[in-house]
Amino acid sequence: MIHIPDFAHATTVQVLFCFLAFITVITAFLTIFSRNPIHSAIYLVICFFSIAGHYLLLNAQFLAIVHIIVYSGAIMILFLFTIMLMNLNERHQVHRPRITRLGAIVSFCLIVIVLITIFINSKPIVGDYDSTGEDFQSIKVLGKILLNEYMVPFEFASILLLVAMIGTVLLSKKEKLNK
């Protein structure tokens, strides 16, 4: 039922997938468990790079580059600057009571078990996947689709980013105390 890769005859792609998946999961866990927020941010960068590796494995080159630029570049710099601005370190660390942590761990295990059981029992189509051979994910094709069919959402994304920028500036501006 589950298609487990045969490790004795694993191809390069399968080895690469297992390696990348391992890095992704381990660094995601380390992001949550490390006590210093800066270390969390660094582990999250590694996690994002491995996800970009997954995109490259799926032959989505443009998406991989955009992912590295947006996530590992912009968003993580934003996180790191915020952490440095607040000057956070381990002394700010506060701990939840033990019962809450236990609840979190139990609910995590339950969600994983339930979801994976659902997907095992839903019997995905295993075997041959059709490849039409036509080019569907190069920059040329993506640009044509983005600016023909998805023209209106594309423009709305620009409005969203503008509004987010104005909101951020207004929120982080220091208010003058004139009371």
Place this chain on the structure above:
Amino acid sequence: MGNILNQIGIENYIFLCVVLFCIGIFGVLYRRNAIIVFMSIEIMLNAVNLLFVAFSTYHQDAQGQVFVFFSMAVAAAEVAVGLAILVSIFRNLGSISIDNLKNLKG
């Protein structure tokens, strides 16, 4: 050039994304630091994006990837606004523990 999913299988991507999404949920429940909670939300968004791309390859269709672009734009906007809110909370309260944010509680 054959389909890459012939060698890996879509269900392995589904399992990876489920585990990654649940790690994100776990981070939101487990940690009290608001910045780590934000990072967990980013992990969840990335799990969904990865599944979008895997199914876009499965169907040999570019629309899934176009959707990932929009989700990235929304994620960037969300992070910028959320971190600005966190900075102003830190300025007022002196900590970013989410347990201090009880002002809206009735």
